[in-house]
Amino acid sequence: MRRERLTAGWAIVLALCGTALPGTAGAEEDARAYVAFVEDFTAQCVSRNGVQILVRNTHPTRRLRVWLDRYHMGTGTGDRSRSDLAPAGEPEALGCSRSSTGPQEWRVVRSVFLD
Template sequence: MSSVSLWGVPHGMACAEEEATQYVSFVEDFTAQCVARNGVQILVKSSHPTRRLRVWLDRYHMGTGTGDRSRTDLEPGGEPQALGCSRSSTGPQEWRIVRGVFLD
């Protein structure tokens, strides 16, 4: 008999997702296009030494969700993947982790 969390997700699955997202981080880079907007380039990467991750991200612009959801696979020790600038021409934007899973 498997345990079930309060949200109806099997306990083991919720723990696996939670564990995977612990290895996802955002980093910044100073690209010319973003610096020109008084921002920085936002990138996402995995810090897990051996396992591949799949992560889903939601984009927020000026504090409001845009409805844009992206999915990306992150390799262990791989290069960070660019998401966009921390500022658009009209205001700040950010990405938030929705879900993450190990691919192996």
């Protein structure tokens, strides 16, 4: 009985760490580490006291697909976007950090390697 509890305990620990099985949750976390948000000073955004927000893939050789949720003034808008990003490619524009009515941001929902 003690051995069964120890085994179950380790299974929970491994699942929480995302390393239970190769190719499951750990793989998603690895892809997420290569998603980067960058800022650019475009005239349209600067006029609103904001910056242009872009997303890019920092992995040198692997393509990735990323799903993003947009938040406006701290509240989810229900807008979900999906982008396929080339390895070490040009960033993809998302929008300004401020709209005419308040701040907005994007959060990574999920990211996976395409190859």
